[in-house]
Structure formats: C-alpha cells, structure tokens
Amino acid sequence: MSITLFEAVSPIELNKRQEEILEIVKGNGPITGEQIAERLSLTRATLRPDLAILTMAGYLDARPRVGYFYSGKKTGQAVIDSMMNMKVKDFQSIPVVVSENISVYDAICQMFLEDVGTLFVVDKNAYLTGVLSRKDLLRTSIGNQDLNHIPVHIIMTRMPNIAFCMKTDGLIQAAQKLIERQIDALPVVLEHPDGYEVIGRLTKTNITRAFLSLADNHDL
Numbered sequence: 224m225s226i227t228l229f230e231a232v233s234p235i236e237l238n239k240r241q242e243e244i245l246e247i248v249k250g251n252g253p254i255t256g257e258q259i260a261e262r263l264s265l266t267r268a269t270l271r272p273d274l275a276i277l278t279m280a281g282y283l284d285a286r287p288r289v290g291y292f293y294s295g296k297k298t299g300q301a302v303i304d305s306m307m308n309m310k311v312k313d314f315q316s317i318p319v320v321v322s323e324n325i326s327v328y329d330a331i332c333q334m335f336l337e338d339v340g341t342l343f344v345v346d347k348n349a350y351l352t353g354v355l356s357r358k359d360l361l362r363t364s365i366g367n368q369d370l371n372h373i374p375v376h377i378i379m380t381r382m383p384n385i386a387f388c389m390k391t392d393g394l395i396q397a398a399q400k401l402i403e404r405q406i407d408a409l410p411v412v413l414e415h416p417d418g419y420e421v422i423g424r425l426t427k428t429n430i431t432r433a434f435l436s437l438a439d440n441h442d443l
C-alpha cells in the first residue's frame with residue numbers, strides 16, 4: 224500500500240482508550256503497564272498494542288523497571304486546542320504611531336528608524352485615523368512631488384476602512400482578517416466612546432511566531 228505525503232506527516236489519530244492511557248500516565252507517571260491496566264479494568268495483554276503505539280509515536284517513554292511516563296509530546300487535539308486558545312495579546316508587538324500632520328518624508332524616516340512595515344496614524348486626541356504601509360509611501364515617492372510638503376493624511380488608508388482587532392480577540396480571527404484584506408498588520412485597539420486608542424500592532428510576523436510556538440513540544 225502506498226502512503227501519501229499527508230499520511231506520512233500528519234499526527235496519528237489516537238483512539239479513546241489511547242487518550243485515556245495518556246491521561247493516566249500524565250497524572251500518575253511513572254506507572255507500570257500492570258497499574259494502567261488495573262485502572263482501566265483491563266488485562267495487561269489487552270493494553271499491549273496501545274502502549275506500543277503510544278511509545279512508538281513518542282507520546283510515552285518507557286523505562287525498564289520504572290514504567291511509562293509522559294514525554295510531553297502534544298496530541299493533534301492538544302495542538303488544535305492551543306491554537307484556538309491563542310489570543311492577540313499574547314503575541315502582539317508595540318505599535319508605532321505618527322500624527323496626521325507629519326510629512327511623507329518624516330513618515331519614511333520613522334518607518335526606517337523604528338524598523339516596522341506599517342505605521343498607524345492618530346489625530347490630536349491620539350485616536351486612530353489611518354494606516355500607512357510601505358507601498359503607500361513608495362507610491363507617493365515615485366512622483367515628482369516634494370515629500371516634505373505632503374502630509375500623511377492625504378495618502379493614508381483612513382477610517383472607517385481600517386481593519387483592526389482587540390487584544391482579547393482570538394489570534395485565528397485576527398489572522399483571518401490579515402488574509403482576507405491582504406494586509407500585513409492590524410492595529411490592536413482599545414475602544415473609547417469617541418474613538419479607538421492604538422495599544423498594539425499585530426503583524427504576519429506575530430502570526431508566524433505563534434505558529435512556531437505550536438511546535439514547541441515537537442522535534443524540529
């Protein structure tokens with residue numbers, strides 16, 4: 224039988240009994256096969272194939288005369304659970320904000336100095352009014368205009384067309400916005416009665432970092 228690439232790389236699906244064994248070992252390891260069997264009211268022989276699978280797949284480690292203990296490797300379900308529980312606040316970066324009236328030239332300098340790809344623009348009350356991307360600034364620089372005399376509010380993408388997120392939002396929802404809108408960053412905002420305060424920046428790099436953190440307990 225040929226094995227597809229997907230089968231080769233996807234984590235094995237554990238059956239209910241294997242999940243139960245994993246829970247027992249997690250809570251009680253090191254524990255012998257005999258003791259696990261007792262807890263499940265089964266014979267040691269019945270459990271042997273399940274213990275072999277869990278050991279071969281790397282979920283359990285076995286030491287002679289000591290017993291089984293949990294290796295720390297996550298099951299497929301545990302990885303999905305951690306992914307669904309990730310919040311924007313756990314991965315967001317510090318935002319870089321500029322005022323609406325600074326020039327395109329100064330915004331370009333700021334982008335280089337702060338080493339970011341997106342600047343958020345705020346009004347005099349420090350509420351979000353716009354977003355400036357690298358290409359917004361490049362586009363303006365192509366013409367023969369004096370960049371010192373064009374304020375960024377002329378060229379920015381402005382409210383209400385800005386996609387944003389809250390710090391308590393799920394990272395998956397934020398990632399979905401980045402993909403749907405084909406943008407690199409979302410401002411993380413705090414809602415006030417008369418505007419949105421920018422408290423963070425969520426970028427594709429943050430999402431990549433979150434993706435990597437899922438692999439923490441796996442061999443890379």
Ligand code: ADP
Binds near residue numbers: 354359379380387
């Ligand atoms: P770049 O243009 O450098 O590739 P983006 O893909 O992030 O960077 O930006 C594409 C366009 O979308 C730009 O015109 C930018 O102003 C706008 N944009 C960027 N971020 C947002 C956002 N959070 N909400 C709405 N528009 C955005």
